[in-house]
Amino acid sequence: MEDFLEQMAEIMEVDSVNPSDELSSFEAWDSLTTLSIIALADDEYQVSLTNAEIADAKTIDGLKELILKKQDA
Amino acid sequence: MKLNFKNKKITGMLSILPSNEVMFEDEMHNYSFSEAKSLKLKAAMGFKSKRVVADDKTTGFDLAVAGLDYLFDNNLINKESIDAILFVSQSPEYIMPPTSNVIHGRYELDERVLCLDINQGCAGFVIGLQQAFMLLNNAGINKVLLINADVLSPKVSKFDRNSNPLIGDAAAITIIENSNDDSPIVGEIRMDGKGAMALNVPAGGARMPISEETSLYYVDAFGNKRTKNHLVMQGDNVFNFVQTKVPEQIKNIVDSSEDNIENIDYFLFHQPNRFMLQKLADKIGVARDKLPSNVVENFGNSSGVTIPVVTIFNLGQRLESETFKVCFSGFGVGLTWGTIIMNLGNLDFCKLIYK
Numbered sequence: 001m002e003d004f005l006e007q008m009a010e011i012m013e014v015d016s017v018n019p020s021d022e023l024s025s026f027e028a029w030d031s032l033t034t035l036s037i038i039a040l041a042d043d044e045y046q047v048s049l050t051n052a053e054i055a056d057a058k059t060i061d062g063l064k065e066l067i068l069k070k071q072d073a
Numbered sequence: 074m075k076l077n078f079k080n081k082k083i084t085g086m087l088s089i090l091p092s093n094e095v096m097f098e099d100e101m102h103n104y105s106f107s108e109a110k111s112l113k114l115k116a117a118m119g120f121k122s123k124r125v126v127a128d129d130k131t132t133g134f135d136l137a138v139a140g141l142d143y144l145f146d147n148n149l150i151n152k153e154s155i156d157a158i159l160f161v162s163q164s165p166e167y168i169m170p171p172t173s174n175v176i177h178g179r180y181e182l183d184e185r186v187l188c189l190d191i192n193q194g195c196a197g198f199v200i201g202l203q204q205a206f207m208l209l210n211n212a213g214i215n216k217v218l219l220i221n222a223d224v225l226s227p228k229v230s231k232f233d234r235n236s237n238p239l240i241g242d243a244a245a246i247t248i249i250e251n252s253n254d255d256s257p258i259v260g261e262i263r264m265d266g267k268g269a270m271a272l273n274v275p276a277g278g279a280r281m282p283i284s285e286e287t288s289l290y291y292v293d294a295f296g297n298k299r300t301k302n303h304l305v306m307q308g309d310n311v312f313n314f315v316q317t318k319v320p321e322q323i324k325n326i327v328d329s330s331e332d333n334i335e336n337i338d339y340f341l342f343h344q345p346n347r348f349m350l351q352k353l354a355d356k357i358g359v360a361r362d363k364l365p366s367n368v369v370e371n372f373g374n375s376s377g378v379t380i381p382v383v384t385i386f387n388l389g390q391r392l393e394s395e396t397f398k399v400c401f402s403g404f405g406v407g408l409t410w411g412t413i414i415m416n417l418g419n420l421d422f423c424k425l426i427y428k
Contacts, residue, residue, distance in 0.1 A: 030106070031235070031295040031308075032114055038309055039352060048313035051294075 019061035076260035082252035104234035105296030119347025123373030133222030136244035195405025197377020230299035241373015245381030260413035344368035
């Protein structure tokens with residue numbers, strides 16, 4: 001997952017993101033970015049995420065943990 | 074269930090689209106999105122224009138009848154040769170009688186002609202083909218008219234950017250007959266009723282009749298406004314279901330028929346939006362030009378009618394003289410996902426008309 005922060009920066013349309021950043025704090029945050037995250041998780045990490053799970057993950061790091069947890073399951 | 078047929082053939086396809094065209098920009102001010110975000114949504118999903126009925130007086134039946142009139146007037150089919158009519162739709166004329174019987178009456182068809190309505194959506198073309206093939210296994214049934222008709226735009230809230238930018242209306246008529254060609258027709262249809270409500274219209278059936286209360290607008294977590302009389306879609310669950318189940322199904326069918334994915338000329342899929350279809354093409358491992366995804370941007374997603382539309386729009390006249398090996402796949406409400414791999418070509422007609 002070494003590219004994860006870069007991938008998230010691209011989705012959020014910013015130069016860089018920090019693990020502690022809140023997902024909802026980004027200006028680009030909306031249903032379309034949520035869909036982009038679902039597609040990223042499916043393409044790159046082979047896991048299925050729902051809107052509710054992403055919202056519950058709250059931060060960039062929380063999202064990373066969620067994906068890792070799903071990959072292990 | 075697995076499908077295995079031979080000696081069956083599609084001999085004609087006609088699509089009927091509303092002449093009324095609506096551009097994405099005409100409606101984007103209805104969405105709870107800034108103009109910049111709406112345009113981003115448009116670019117990502119591949120929205121441009123769509124064909125929807127101009128008013129709520131035009132139904133799926135009306136589009137189907139326009140197509141049947143065209144076929145009879147141009148002598149492309151003969152009334153006496155029809156043995157069965159399948160009407161696949163989620164927008165029937167009435168709760169009772171079946172719309173197929175109304176069509177039977179309108180054209181004064183013979184009493185021996187079987188009529189059957191099927192409630193199916195995005196997989197409605199694949200389900201209809203499978204039912205037609207099964208009917209053709211009965212002695213005495215030689216020609217089945219499969220009518221797919223969906224006018225769902227009146228069931229979608231104009232303030233719902235989840236569904237409204239992509240919804241389109243259309244009908245299609247496909248003729249299926251017995252044939253001497255014994256090349257294999259293989260496929261599979263699967264269902265998962267646990268996801269039945271992933272795409273639904275809450276009110277209007279017996280469980281929740283339409284009332285003043287169901288007609289009140291509510292706002293969802295993403296700012297979309299709709300009533301309980303409107304279609305509602307759990308986009309995230311539908312996306313995950315399609316990206317997981319459809320590639321798996323195609324691989325299984327190809328593997329178990331000892332075929333190769335490279336032997337398939339075209340992948341003619343249900344058209345939810347360009348974004349999902351390009352992802353599907355990548356996942357299945359086929360070039361994007363073999364899996365056309367241009368229906369939503371030109372006509373909109375007309376549920377069970379999109380497979381005939383994508384076929385006719387992209388291959389049209391070529392199918393009147395050439396033959397291709399195609400993979401039809403429909404997936405959505407039910408949840409239902411179905412795929413059929415067969416030869417398609419040398420059709421008596423393959424046309425798109427406007428009403």
